[in-house]
Amino acid sequence: MVGMPQAKKKDAAPPTVQYFAAVLRILREHAGLTQDELGKLMNYTGSAVSAVETCAKPPTDEFIEAAEKALDASGLLRAAIGFLRLDRYPVHFQGFVQLEQEAVSVSSYCTQLIDGLLQTKEYAREVLVHAFPPLEEQEIADLTEARMDRKALLDRKPGAVVSVILEEAALRRQIGGPEVMRAQYAYLIECAARPNIVIQVMPMSRAGHAGLQGPMTLIETHDDTPMAYMESNGKSMLLSKPDEVGVLARRYAMIRSQALGPDESVCFIEQLMGEL
Template identity: 60%
Template sequence: MTQGRKVASPAGQYFAEVLRLLRSSAGLSQNDLGARMSYTGAAVSAVETGAKPATDEFVAAAEKALDAGGVLRAASKYLRLERYPEHFQGFVQLEQEALSVTSFCTQVVEGLLQSEDYARALLRTGFPPLDEEEVQQLSAARVERARLLERRPVCVVDVILEETVLRRQLGGREVMKRQYEHILSCAELPNVNVQIMPMNCGDHAGLFGPLKLIETPENERLAYFEANGKSTLVSDPKEVGSYVRRCAMISRQALRPRESLELIEQLAEADD
């Protein structure tokens, strides 16, 4: 059976059309524009036909080469957004503007704290399997998403991880060692707090599953849940309030931040 060509996203199609119009208006061929951008004409063609998505680097080079006045650069955030699974795109927009993000994770490391190697290893476990291009695209999107940690104005990020998340050897020992080190590095930021729910805490408030909370610039609190490619965003204040209280209890039952980091350091050293 022949597999059909992948269709570009709506944002990708619009970017391609604007790129073609600007290039034509400038009287440039694809080869001419490619030369100005230090790309090949084939690379320009691939973006204009939707065969390949435009990377941030491509957008910046095209913006400069065509003196586009910010028209192409404005598309960057929408092109980045569409690197994520469709069910997650709306939440990413909210998360990137949030005043605070709180996560309780039971299966894998919170996406904002994932190293690129860990993200790739996780994505390769998907079923049906993703092709390598999709794995690279999604892992790059996760790295991009993590820029939130150093955003100005500051976003306060609180992450609570089940200890089992850290002991699961996803991708092998070397990948996990780098992941431990990455978490420790992130935790050095003054706006990032990491806690571990120890395995010997058998009856805690997080046994009903993972939970994520965000606080919007308007000081509205939202709760987000995701499982098996489906997601739910809760905005009802009464319901969200119960999740806020649950998260507060989970935090009280988890190890304190210093104890948590010491445990992660022990796990990293055990892999030496």
């Protein structure tokens, strides 16, 4: 099969990737280096440099750091990392990701799946494998890595406070089978032990509760602006009006009060893990 022409590859790439490719080429040529010479300085092949400059492949964080050092770019290349990461997410999700990474607190109520912040790589990949319309293998790989990138929020200093309420149905859905779920349960238990993460379970035995109207995520930023995010079938809504966000915040507080407590929730997850 004939490869895609270089011009078409560039046209198909996101604008941020195209811009990075152009800046890399300009800096390389200014330094008087060939692609092979730059690759050698970076411990990459010349073809790897070519792939980035022609937009055949987006640069990884590691590639960018290596190019930054090899070209002594004064932070010019490194500054692109955050923007390039955004390109890995669906357009409707990019605004939320920016807010999430800047948040001081994130509170989510999940009904169908475990929150993306708390997914293992294997679980996340299996979710994407079952997307419809089906995704290409490279898309699955890129989106999986993008979801893992979001975990930087959990390790940031100071770390954000994360509260997650999971419906029992989301925990019982055997995404990827017993092995994947066993590792996922173990990771949830590990996360729940962290001082900045609270995980609660809404059991099916709680037949009626305040969350029946659907999932939500509440975000609080450094300027104390509360916002709410909701998503369904590839469409999203970001709310910032105080009255609208206030209603959802009060609803979330009620859901939290109706769910199992943190310790009970960990015991519940351990019990599910033991059933596998």
